[in-house]
Amino acid sequence: YYNSNTIIYLDGQFEKAVNSSTDLYGQSLHYGYAAFEGIRAYKTHNGNRIFKAAAHFDRLERSCQLANIPFPWDKQELIAATYKLLQLNKLKDAYIRPLVFCHPNMKLNEPSGVSILICAWEWDAYSGNKLLKLTVSDYERPNPKSIPMEAKLSGNYVNSILATTAANIKGYDEALLLDMHGFVAEASGANIFLEKDGKLFTPSLGNILPGITRATVKELCTVLDIECIEKKLTIEDLKNADSAFLCGTATEIAGIASIDDIVYRPLWRESLGYTIQRAYKNLVLEKVNYEVII
Template sequence: MQYYNQDTYIYLDGEFVKANTAGTDLFGQSLHYGYGAFEGLRAYSTYHGSRIFKAEEHFNRLQESCRAINLPYQWNNNHLIEKTYELLSVNNLRSAYIRPLVFSGSNMHLTSAVESKIMIAAWEWGPYLGHNLLRVCTSRIERPNPKSFRIDAKVSGQYINSILASSDAIRNGFDEALLLDQEGFVAQASSENLFIEKDFKIYTPPLGNIFPGITRQAVIEICKDFQIEVIEKRLSIQDIHEADSAFLCGTAAEIIGIKEVDNIRYKEDWEHTIGASIQRKYKKLVLEEENYEVII
């Protein structure tokens, strides 16, 4: 996929510059050590114009991720949100995936950064995992141990783990991988949170060994609107296999149903599951087709 061309602009440290002319620091810790933080947001074309879903939450989380790894963050988030809307405008985008990245300056030492820069890019991108129901497998690769790393921060280097798990799943004929935590419980997919349905209740792994997704929280809020009980508990592989249905969620993937896990197919027709109802409600939420608050 081509993410930019000769006419594409990015926001780079206070300026809009052509993406194909922007350079990178070959002596930066972000390149050598994965010492950077990023976010993923989506803008949707609504009746009220282009709207970025939960922009404030995402930029606040970017700031917190930088704080977690001692990466300087000197920007005002409201200003960054304004510049992101400008970025959409200069690229003539109404619906887009948006990627802010905070990266460090030149430093070959294993010490905290003393300076950093920010880049924001945007491009047209459909749901990350497509539209079809997924075939998922349990990965041999575990979720990072929270005692060794701030896994609630969206840090560049830790996504090598996700790349390995996802690539391994695809090589074996699946669409996505489920990662276990260090105690053998199911944590999440490579870059999405997991929900299962069982006996008209929704279950999801608790915070602690998972990434605290913003879309995950939106799903929980939708369930409250539906008066559907959401139970946060540790889930075993057996729990996943014996569920009535399951789905993944994340900003890039949005909400997408799972057809089978480890070649065990769910018996429930997806269109009649609670997950499908949540998926439809979420789409109305991001498109402002109902009276929900969207932060601009």
């Protein structure tokens, strides 16, 4: 992720990653009390472009608000700093990771102060057309009455790491998690869509991260005249679906081959997911201008 030349952005300063440090007594390090984002930049014919930068920094602020973490920064300045960071590191297709973390405080009360780190690394676009093998995890997504699941908080990702590790040990690519009522929630780091009878379905908001890619898929559905329905989805719905895909900033649009013993039979290239995958690619690479509508 970094080498001796890598530059990071920390509280208004650009500095070498190897010369930066954090306090070992920080509340974030000890309790996972921090908020972060995962953003992508693409090399397009219009230059290097950060996809939906404003939406990501808005969600970062919202995550902090939901967790009572202060957010004393100007989001436009953060976006400008992120572009400068890409330039300083000569990054083109990149993954960008802003992290708001809390200063030393061993107590379980409000933070003594906050910092913002932004780092970035080269990350090739598109995992390609590899279809994913999923398993329904024994781990559930946490109850939003215990922790705000609509916030992208570091501590929430302990659940994601446990589920992914267990899935990988069993030979699967990804874990699919249910919510506390047994409805389909999301994968450990991506949202899910199902196709049934020419329509798309995705779990409604409440117990999942409001994915920015999920929102983009919905916008693409409007442009492409595909009906997209948000509702509670069951394991039965997974079984009855014609095809399915995951979506997320890192995942982009990735087709699902199977979920445990459910195997999706129609060819991926004939699915709505494939149509969305191509449209998404054109959108992030600015090959088409869907922005008039989006």
